[in-house]
Amino acid sequence: GAVVSQHPSRVICKSGTSVKIECRSLDFQATTMFWYRQFPKQSLMLMATSNEGSKATYEQGVEKDKFLINHASLTLSTLTVTSAHPEDSSFYICSAFGTSGLAYEQYFGPGTRLTVT
Amino acid sequence: GEDVEQSLFLSVREGDSSVINCTYTDSSSTYLYWYKQEPGAGLQLLTYIFSNMDMKQDQRLTVLLNKKDKHLSLRIADTQTGDSAIYFCAEIPNQGGKLIFGQGTELSVKP
Numbered sequence: 001g002a003v004v005s006q007h008p009s010r011v012i013c014k015s016g017t018s019v020k021i022e023c024r025s026l027d028f029q030a031t032t033m034f035w036y037r038q039f040p041k042q043s044l045m046l047m048a049t050s051n052e053g054s055k056a057t058y059e060q061g062v063e064k065d066k067f068l069i070n071h072a073s074l075t076l077s078t079l080t081v082t083s084a085h086p087e088d089s090s091f092y093i094c095s096a097f098g099t100s101g102l103a104y105e106q107y108f109g110p111g112t113r114l115t116v117t
Numbered sequence: 118g119e120d121v122e123q124s125l126f127l128s129v130r131e132g133d134s135s136v137i138n139c140t141y142t143d144s145s146s147t148y149l150y151w152y153k154q155e156p157g158a159g160l161q162l163l164t165y166i167f168s169n170m171d172m173k174q175d176q177r178l179t180v181l182l183n184k185k186d187k188h189l190s191l192r193i194a195d196t197q198t199g200d201s202a203i204y205f206c207a208e209i210p211n212q213g214g215k216l217i218f219g220q221g222t223e224l225s226v227k228p
Contacts, residue, residue, distance in 0.1 A: 004159075006159075034215070034216070042220070042221075043205065043218045043219065043220045043221050044160075044205070044216075044218045046215060046216070049215065093159050093160065095160075095216075106162070106216065107162065108152075108159040108160040108161070108162075109159050110158055110159040111157075111158065111159045113157070
């Protein structure tokens with residue numbers, strides 16, 4: 001299947017700073033990527049849909065000014081957590097459609113563990 | 118509305134079959150999925166089934182779909198310790214691609 005990477009895999013930052021997480025489709029172009037958040041022992045919560053060349057669509061309750069999403073190219077979407085606080089500590093996972101664009105070819109990155117101290 | 122539910126835990130002995138169940142509410146879902154998540158890792162697509170199918174078999178995995186009852190199950194034959202993980206059922210209710218996940222079932226395989 002298609003490969004999606006994330007960088008970094010783990011990051012620790014101080015409260016009040018910003019941190020950027022990258023999501024890359026390595027062997028295919030992804031016009032649409034998704035960002036999810038997962039708390040320990042819980043399911044994935046969709047945060048936003050990232051569309052190449054346009055603004056992201058955020059799910060209800062997700063602060064778009066706090067979680068900035070940029071999808072500047074067909075292989076890269078970034079999530080920036082601004083002014084991070086300890087409650088933002090979580091596991092962030094991105095996903096992307098495969099080359100066919102069919103809904104069932106959605107592949108996930110390995111995730112980024114964010115810890116805010 | 119969109120809702121997917123799973124039981125939270127399942128414990129089996131190595132070599133037995135595991136059956137993980139899932140119910141969903143959106144009858145318009147075209148695709149239904151099973152993902153596997155190992156500790157600290159992302160999600161691995163195990164298998165999927167189109168809504169016009171009743172069953173799909175892929176090596177040790179068998180997916181059964183009962184559209185009338187909106188019930189999906191994943192059977193793992195000859196379960197191994199390496200199958201220990203969290204299994205998520207998911208659906209895509211429309212063409213937008215937004216996946217709706219269940220809570221995940223933690224499968225524990227005892228030797």
